[in-house]
Amino acid sequence: MTQPLPTTLQGANLAVSTRALRKRFGTVNALDGLDLQVPTGAVYLLIGPNGAGKSTALRTLLDLVRADAGSASVFDLDTIKDGPRIRANIGYVPERTEWGYPWMRVGQLLLHHSAYFPSWDAAYAARLITLFELQLDRKLGGLSKGQARRVHLVVALAHRPPLLLLDEPIDGLDPIIRDETLSVLAEHFSDTPTTTIISTHHVSEVESMVDCVGAMRAGTLRAQLSLADLRAGLRRYRAEVPDGWAGAPALNGAVLRRAHAPREIQWTAWGPEAEISAHLTQAGAAIRDVAAVSLNDATLALLNPKADQT
């Protein structure tokens, strides 16, 4: 590999940072030395396959889960010692939408929630209620997944928290409400100073908002970098190769994903374009084009379990 994938964000003023965070559930390593670095004011996209430890990482920041080892801080406050103060500054949309108050109506929940957050913006909450078409007289126990998600979004956003933790925030929403939600989030980011961590599989839909990306696999970060660096360093190379081509050994480790088409091979590789192109040419491949990759393709490449053997 010409250069390893970066896992630290240099020189950033961090709103969230974790150091060597480890959490084991039975025989499963949910977090395995996680070093998360989220710059203040950034929208940080946390990607990873199911079971990678994304939700556990977010819950650790809320102190809903205690790590076995390592430490985590939010706005320079320790997540264990300063849990209540940190949670007062977090808007959280959990992956699972359960409330524990099945008898409570949506309107009652919003009143209840507003009492816990002195910074609650009632006018903004009213606007979100209208935008998300919430029915205040519905009981929480009877809400569908999409409706519950919208209620969670209102309670997460309406107190204008400095940190938003959004765990699959658009999962279960119909396309119209999903589009509305993304617009609301974009607007929220523009008028409220917020640091955001989004964990979602709908990568292409949040691409326009994202500043940084963290790719998790098996409880650890495989890559952590700004979107600008990702776009600059990750390229898709399309080349024609001779019959019986032996490959380009010099690129071992740099290629994250390989796809075959008739008489050509596509590589998604990390590193300086000139260097990778030179290696391919020396190995006998005729490069036809080099292109930037979309965030969705970058996700597939970064999370490719075969990347290290490609």
Next chain:
Amino acid sequence: MTTLALHQPPTYGTVIQQQLRNAAGALRGAAIGLFAAALLFFILLTLLQSSGQLQGPGPSGFNLNSYETIPVWFVALIAAGALWQRDEPTRRGYHLAMPVNAAHHTAMRVGAGWAWLMVWVAVYLVLLCLLGLVLTLIGGGQFTSQMGWWGWLAPFAAATMSYLLASIPFVASEKPLAWIVAVPGGFVALITLPYMFKARALTSVLDSLMAGPFSPQAPFFPMFFRMQSPAVMGPRHPLELDWQTSVTAAVVWTIIGLVGVWLATRHRARGAQ
């Protein structure tokens, strides 16, 4: 370093107020059901008394005694269950993600449920007194109460200890009902087996234990109403204890319940949201 102006968490006064409101909402259904059942019982007994069918130890046919504390036990259990309905530890993410110390927050919720339970017990006592009065008026007896101060407090103490003990599995376990059935069941088996097998050494230990302040039944049998003329009073219940023993037992078991709840609030569910 960040220079953000961070938001402050709520005051404990606000949280307690919210938990009292939430507990009222969570317990509302159970309260309505129990009140309706008590009223039905009231009406049924009144009808039986007026038709002369009520069998009892004296001319008034109704004698309020220690057994009236027993329903309090079940009411306390219902209250603990209703408060935590569909909110097992692994589903308690919303509650725990609030800006309050998680253990304190859970303890405040338990406390709010207890406060409403005390209101229930007060209503229950009022209903019992009314029932005694009505039955005495219909039956022609004399309504008198010679109950001491502990007699009036005992139902509250019994409800408190039952509620605290029942709250432990509801706060800490994914399967609270299994614990609620298994622990008393195991206890009964434990105290029955030595008698069945006539293990004298063990039965004498158990006898002294069950008669003393560590007996879990002690707080349930001190309440002794004397609402009728002493002439119609039934015999003293064999399990009835003197009030000092009962008070000690109530204190001991309440402390055990409080310690259990304190430990339960610190329990962290493995897969909590």
